[in-house]
Amino acid sequence: MSAGTGSVVGGAVLAVDEAPNPWIDPSYVVDNWDSILRYLGEHVRLTVGAVVLGALIALPLALLARRSRFLAGPVLAVSTIVYTIPSLAMFAFIFPFTGLSATTVLIGLVAYSLVILVRNFLTGLRGVPDDVREAARGMGYGSAALFWKIDLPLAMPAFITGLRIATVSTVALVTVGVLVGHGGLGQLILGGFNANFYRAEIVTGTVLCIVLALLADVLLVGAERLVTPWTRAGRA
Amino acid sequence: MNAFEEAIVYLNDPFNWTRRDGILELLGEHLAISVVAVLAAFVIAFPIGVFLGASRRGGGSVVVVSNVSRAVPTLALLTLFAVSPIGFGNRATTIALTIFAIPPILANTYVGVRGVDADVREAARGVGMSRGQVIRRVDLPLAMPLIMTGLRTAAVQVVATASLAALVGGGGLGRMVRLGFGQQNYGLIIAGALLIALLAVLTELVLVLLTWAVTPGPKRFPWNPARRAAVAPGSEPTAAGMPL
Numbered sequence: 001m002s003a004g005t006g007s008v009v010g011g012a013v014l015a016v017d018e019a020p021n022p023w024i025d026p027s028y029v030v031d032n033w034d035s036i037l038r039y040l041g042e043h044v045r046l047t048v049g050a051v052v053l054g055a056l057i058a059l060p061l062a063l064l065a066r067r068s069r070f071l072a073g074p075v076l077a078v079s080t081i082v083y084t085i086p087s088l089a090m091f092a093f094i095f096p097f098t099g100l101s102a103t104t105v106l107i108g109l110v111a112y113s114l115v116i117l118v119r120n121f122l123t124g125l126r127g128v129p130d131d132v133r134e135a136a137r138g139m140g141y142g143s144a145a146l147f148w149k150i151d152l153p154l155a156m157p158a159f160i161t162g163l164r165i166a167t168v169s170t171v172a173l174v175t176v177g178v179l180v181g182h183g184g185l186g187q188l189i190l191g192g193f194n195a196n197f198y199r200a201e202i203v204t205g206t207v208l209c210i211v212l213a214l215l216a217d218v219l220l221v222g223a224e225r226l227v228t229p230w231t232r233a234g235r236a
Numbered sequence: 237m238n239a240f241e242e243a244i245v246y247l248n249d250p251f252n253w254t255r256r257d258g259i260l261e262l263l264g265e266h267l268a269i270s271v272v273a274v275l276a277a278f279v280i281a282f283p284i285g286v287f288l289g290a291s292r293r294g295g296g297s298v299v300v301v302s303n304v305s306r307a308v309p310t311l312a313l314l315t316l317f318a319v320s321p322i323g324f325g326n327r328a329t330t331i332a333l334t335i336f337a338i339p340p341i342l343a344n345t346y347v348g349v350r351g352v353d354a355d356v357r358e359a360a361r362g363v364g365m366s367r368g369q370v371i372r373r374v375d376l377p378l379a380m381p382l383i384m385t386g387l388r389t390a391a392v393q394v395v396a397t398a399s400l401a402a403l404v405g406g407g408g409l410g411r412m413v414r415l416g417f418g419q420q421n422y423g424l425i426i427a428g429a430l431l432i433a434l435l436a437v438l439t440e441l442v443l444v445l446l447t448w449a450v451t452p453g454p455k456r457f458p459w460n461p462a463r464r465a466a467v468a469p470g471s472e473p474t475a476a477g478m479p480l
Binding site (some may be wrong): 006009081084085086087088089090092093095096142165168169171172173175176178179183186188192193199202203205206209210214217 | 372392396400405426437
């Protein structure tokens with residue numbers, strides 16, 4: 001950071017090393033508020049889009065996998081393989097089809113959140129006691145009522161756990177979207193690296209990412225308390 | 237589909253493997269970084285996990301470390317180390333990856349050792365084992381499946397994340413993807429992505445086999461449904477099973 005530790009080329013200290021490069025610089029945030037907000041907006045849109053789309057696809061898959069043992073095996077096997085594919089490779093595979101667009105990032109993120117959610121949804125649905133479902137059916141519940149009034153509330157804690165894991169890891173993964181120019185706050189992180197190691201920009205992007213992830217997690221915990229009031233009453 | 241054909245052509249040219257900065261050299265670099273990072277993380281996290289688990293202390297902090305580490309983007313940590321006084325390159329990459337590999341190993345070792353039945357440990361003490369013997373001959377064998385899960389998670393995570401290092405001036409197979417984007421060479425991008433994905437899947441397989449080899453008692457593969465049913469998501473405070 002100080003001039004004394006800067007690299008010396010041909011006896012002269014480079015201007016880059018002479019310039020101050022603080023890790024935290026409030027004036028950077030003030031001066032670049034507009035672009036920070038724009039990247040933050042893209043980050044939030046990609047995260048919400050990926051988790052919502054992932055949940056919409058994962059729920060029917062989990063319901064199918066619960067119904068048949070033959071489907072459960074392949075669903076879990078495919079999800080294990082998708083898990084293992086690194087995000088850089090995933091975005092690179094999708095890139096030839098959708099190009100340098102936010103769609104490329106969104107498809108990759110949906111794939112990851114989908115496999116997390118299928119597993120957790122399936123675990124939640126399998127945790128619903130069979131005799132409870134049996135009793136509901138005996139009382140005349142149809143399959144729709146059975147799902148909305150029995151399965152969904154009882155599996156809700158596991159569903160929310162899945163949504164929390166998917167959301168937090170998606171927030172972190174969006175940054176890799178810089179590969180195709182749509183990495184949300186990742187644009188700040190890599191942009192700072194490419195702008196002569198501009199530390200203030202990198203730290204701003206990183207801190208916002210972590211805050212966003214923790215905030216989303218807190219919101220989901222709050223949502224869980226709202227939709228499952230009975231678990232709180234039981235504990236108290 | 238053209239890009240995929242170009243990738244196959246690229247991968248079929250032996251010169252692309254053996255030349256300077258070719259696939260073999262990048263693969264060797266990728267593996268060297270990954271192995272050093274995982275081993276370093278294991279040396280740091282394993283003793284701490286065993287100590288905390290055996291003394292049944294610090295559970296809260298282990299869970300917090302494990303959960304917060306999920307929220308830190310791998311790319312951010314790699315970049316932060318690249319612009320630190322260490323300077324970008326393989327040393328900064330290795331340090332960042334080591335830090336990322338610690339939480340899964342620590343959390344799984346801790347949960348595994350803490351989960352050993354208190355009656356079993358008491359019985360071991362009763363037949364005259366010392367504290368050290370209880371840890372070596374009772375705790376560790378019983379905790380082995382979870383310890384290996386931690387190691388497997390960390391290894392796959394490190395191999396996957398190492399490919400991101402190329403974005404911030406590091407080495408490894410990610411450089412093929414990065415170079416491909418720089419040169420608008422779609423075949424090179426896909427070739428690099430194929431190799432990275434294959435390496436991650438192979439790492440997973442090798443670690444599964446290793447787990448199978450070192451686990452005492454009835455052998456189980458991770459895709460065995462019996463084990464999956466035992467691990468409910470709410471009760472699992474580990475960083476296992478998240479994409480990178």
